[in-house]
Amino acid sequence: MDCALQAVQDAPNWEPEVLFAALLDYGAQPVRPEMLRHCANFPRALEVLLNAYPCVPSCDTWVEAVLxxxxxEHEAFYxxxxxxxxxxRRLQHLARLAVRAQxxxxxxxxxxxLPLPPLLKDYLLLRVEGRIQ
Structure with a gap:
């Protein structure tokens, strides 16, 4: 996961949030918080990664890297x-992480x-919403 995160800046035109979500879906562990600076300028990717944590880690390592x-442009998300x-985090988010862990x-x-509505399946799979709750 760390290697994929470092590659984000080299290939900004591909959608890193899709890759990160897939890696997390197939069992990759969330990145170390200090690595978040590599995707600070990619809000959709950052959202996927932050949603892999039970608690949003300190922003000290990435907030200054945002242009x-x-x-x-993405003030609501940041x-x-x-x-x-x-x-x-909300109980809904913690339940999502528990299901994903299982x-x-x-x-x-x-x-x-799973016999779930499509919106709930999307939520379970860390689809981008444009905000952190």
Whole structure:
């Protein structure tokens, strides 16, 4: 996962959030918080990675890496991420992580078989929402 994260800056045109979600769905562990700076300028990718944590880690390592114009464009996302640092996550999010942990490396395949509405399956698979709750 760390290698994929470092490659984000080399190939910004591909959708890193898709790769990160797939890696997490197949059992990859969340990246170390200090590695988040590599995708700070990719809010959709950062959202996927932050949603892999039970608690949003400190933003000290990545907040200064965000370009001012990008911050302005995605202010709602970045503000929501900052407001959730070291705050308890919603029970809904913790339940998502518990289900994902139970499914392990077969999360993507198993989620498609669960008798859940499509929106809930998307939520389980860390689909981008544009904010951190």
């Amino acid at each position: 001012p114009e990008l911050w302005q 503000s929501s991420a900052l407001s959730m640092v070291n705050q308890p 499914l392990g490396g077969r999360c993507r395949q198993a989620a498609s078989c």
